[in-house]
Amino acid sequence: MVFALYPGSFDPVTKGHLDLVERALPLFERLTVAVAINSSKAPTFTVEERVELLRAALPADPRLEVATFRGLVVDYCRQQGIGAILRGVRTVSDFEYEYQLALTNRHLAPGIETVFVMPSVQYSYVSSSLIREIVRNGGDAASFVPPVVERRLRERLRPS
Amino acid sequence: MVFALYPGSFDPVTKGHLDLVERALPLFERLTVAVAINSSKAPTFTVEERVELLRAALPADPRLEVATFRGLVVDYCRQQGIGAILRGVRTVSDFEYEYQLALTNRHLAPGIETVFVMPSVQYSYVSSSLIREIVRNGGDAASFVPPVVERRLRERLRPS
Amino acid sequence: MVFALYPGSFDPVTKGHLDLVERALPLFERLTVAVAINSSKAPTFTVEERVELLRAALPADPRLEVATFRGLVVDYCRQQGIGAILRGVRTVSDFEYEYQLALTNRHLAPGIETVFVMPSVQYSYVSSSLIREIVRNGGDAASFVPPVVERRLRERLRPS
Amino acid sequence: MVFALYPGSFDPVTKGHLDLVERALPLFERLTVAVAINSSKAPTFTVEERVELLRAALPADPRLEVATFRGLVVDYCRQQGIGAILRGVRTVSDFEYEYQLALTNRHLAPGIETVFVMPSVQYSYVSSSLIREIVRNGGDAASFVPPVVERRLRERLRPS
Amino acid sequence: MVFALYPGSFDPVTKGHLDLVERALPLFERLTVAVAINSSKAPTFTVEERVELLRAALPADPRLEVATFRGLVVDYCRQQGIGAILRGVRTVSDFEYEYQLALTNRHLAPGIETVFVMPSVQYSYVSSSLIREIVRNGGDAASFVPPVVERRLRERLRPS
Amino acid sequence: MVFALYPGSFDPVTKGHLDLVERALPLFERLTVAVAINSSKAPTFTVEERVELLRAALPADPRLEVATFRGLVVDYCRQQGIGAILRGVRTVSDFEYEYQLALTNRHLAPGIETVFVMPSVQYSYVSSSLIREIVRNGGDAASFVPPVVERRLRERLRPS
Secondary structure, eight states, X not given: OOEEEEEEOOTTOOHHHHHHHHHHGGGOSEEEEEEEEOTTSOOSSOHHXXXXXXXXXXXXXXXXXXXXXXXXXXXXXXXXXXXXXXEEOOSHHHHHHHXXXXXXXXXXXXXXXXXXXXXXXXXXXXXXXXXXXXHHTTOOOTTTSOHHHHHHHHHHHOOO | OOEEEXXXXXXXXXXXHHHHHXXXXXXXXXXXXXXXXXXXXXXXXXXXXXXXXXXXXXXXXXXXXXXXXXXXXXXXXXXXXXXXXXXXXOSHHXXXXXXXXXXXXXXXXXXXXEEEEOOOGGGTTOOHHHHHHHHHTTOOOTTTSOHHHHHHHHHXXXXX | OOEEEEEEOOTTOOHHHHHHHHHHGGGXXXXXXXXXXXXXXXXXXXHHHHHHHHHXXXXXXXXXXXXXXXXXXXXXXXXXXXXXXXXXXXXXXXXXHHHHXXXXXXXXXXXXXXXEEOOOGGGTTXXXXXXXXXXXXXXXOTTTSOHHXXXXXXXXXXXX | OOEEXXXXXXXXXXXXXXXXXXXXXXXXXXXXXXXXXXTTSOOSSOHHHHHHHHHHHSOOOTTEEEEEEESOHHHXXXXXXXXXXXXXXXXXXXXXXXXXXXXXXXXXOTTOEEEEEOOOGGGTTOOHHHHHHHHHTTOOOTTTSOHHHHHHHHHHHOOO | OOEEEEEEOOTTOOHHHHHHHHXXXXXXXXXXXXXXXXXXXXXXXXXXXXXHHHHHHSOOOTTEEEEEEESOHHHHHHHHTOOEEEEEOOSXXXXXXXXXXXXXXXXXXXXXEEEEEOOOGGGTTOOHHHHHHHHHTTOOOTTTSOHHHHHHHHHHHOOO | OOEEEEEEOOTTOOHHHHHHHHXXXXXXXXXXXXXXXXXXXXXXXXXXXXXXXXXXXXXXXXXXXXXXEESOHHHHHHHHTOOEEEEEOOXXXXXXXXXXXXXXXXXXXXXXXXXXXOOOGGGTTOOHHXXXXXXXXXXXXXXXXXXXXXXXXXXXXXXX
């Protein structure tokens, strides 16, 4: 049985991410949702806040854990004895990028396999960046993110 | 732990298919490679021959079995208690077709998830139909199919 | 104000087609849903049956009519004083094919514009051919086609 | 009959934009070309300059007006009683991005439909950013933008 | 300096093909336009007719010749001392198919390189099959094929 | 016979670039690998360093030279009497971007043709940016770049 990693920036976690976790959970013995620490981007939420929102939004399940990692995804997998990387694909652009990443990771760590699952079609068109754009412009993101995230997004991006 | 189905026409099995099986085998408790019985196509090999070639080419592994099925993939999965459908994706065209198929299957059977794995890049450009075309025109397909299949393809498509 | 044509084979009409008609209807003064008479294909339903199913499935609306045409779409538009061709696009493959068709039609008839609308995301992955495949294999197509079409499909493709 | 909005950054307006307006104008009762006020980007021309260039380049037509808007496109449409959003698509990448945007807008405002029209093939490969790049490097953009824009682009990007 | 082969079915030759030949001619010492003899398809014109139409439509140039070949493209190249295969790409679907073909040919004959050139944008949306469809339906194909081909197409596809 | 230009940022040169040069060299009388001087980007290596790494990595061949250029590619080609622009394409996204660029360049300089060659499949998924990311995160890039580049990348991106 295999341990899996679901890496991402989760800035913030969306209903699309949660849907993917729910679909993938039965496939693995343990699933670690891991926030990548990437110093070069300017995120909306800090790594700590993103972890906290993930913890609040994810279902309580002994097979599920939240973590952070720095450096290459495959190095983290090797340290943790993780054999599969989980990724969602929604669009052709997603697919091409994920394909290149998966082949690069396979080259760097031949024993670790990337596994793709498709999110529910009702979340297929929403990305974290589109959601931030909606909230920044005064729109309602409640259909795209869980309530706790929706409130925090409004506080962060629409302060006045 | 999950039982998985790798459905296809396998007319004939290629090194790309074998590579995918090898990659996916550690992810599942049991993996059934299943030839779809589709009366409307004119195949190169009969269903029985395709099963025989799969048996000859696949590694001996207690988790691995070969089967045939008629009708909807999801109906066969439900009958057999299978929770995951395995598919390989290599190209954008593959991806779009598989995406539509996966969403249709999810609608028909919500509890069964389609899981995508990418074949090795060295097999990313070969399909069964391209291989048949090569053999039919006198080319050498030994890099693309296992020896037993290569011999049978030559006999079938280049008889004289 | 503009008259529009929604051409297709409609073999048979799906909920995706109906959704597109509903979305496009407010945009035009009159919308003609027209079955292309194409002698080279082997359809599941005759042209007459397809027209009958369209009539049964489409809402009663004075702006909406059902027709058939033979020959080039643009010639029919010119005969009928129609200034816009309506088409749905769901996937990248759809898009590329429709793009080539639209540019060819524009070249043949510069005054007639092709207009694209996207069907509801819940119908984005279903095509008439996938639906026929489902019914032929004993699956339930009731979510994808209106009741009258579902019954006729079962009679036609699953007679015994 | 429907009022339509053609939103964009128009930095600056190109012959491709003008071609699209000309094609779409007969389809609608009124067409508003609207510059999105987006504080986060560093534009080449100010919003006022972009409006001025649009006014200079667009044909005089009572159905056509130029505007600016802040916030969500769909909120502006609702305020103005606009029922259709016009967008041009030229490439597969355009298509995927526009598809996601259109589905998001439909979710936020179900009664407003996005309508796609294809620009003339001779403008299918030029974008505002490519045009700026050409002028910045001393190239001649006269085939891609109207004369008034060409002069202003040269002044702005090639001052010495 | 390199000899090149431009293989295809040319059923019939279009202005897009001629444009590609004109663009590629300066790049090579000799360019052979070669009709693939493919017994499994039902062509509109015989191989002999297609060769005749190519001869009539191509410019007189000592570097240019017309030929036919049977079997694998790379085998023909090797027999003729040809080092490059010329192909046109217009769309993403073209690209994916040609990519797979080029990688397969490279595997079969490592010393022979496939070279891609893009046809003029005004021919980017026309294919031989679309042209046949236009003529069959009574449309005018004179903008897409040279006069000699246009006449022959009309005789063949619109006999009455 | 034709002189060709292979323009790029080469920040730094990869095995994919070297593979493309090796494949394209027999096709041309002279091949100039040229680093574009682009003041607006923040490169990892200076133009001088990139030229130096190209000189160290490229094979010694009288037909091959390294250069730099400022401004439009087509202006540089005209100054140097170069008739062909060489570009590699690996993915659909590459293809769309290169297609737009090639058509723009053709419009600006009708006599200069862009020629596409595909890199070896084993380098099809690696880009300079992905390689920089690997090295920055402590990964091993030795399979993707020549030894001299690998050492310099480590010094530059992993100083401590």
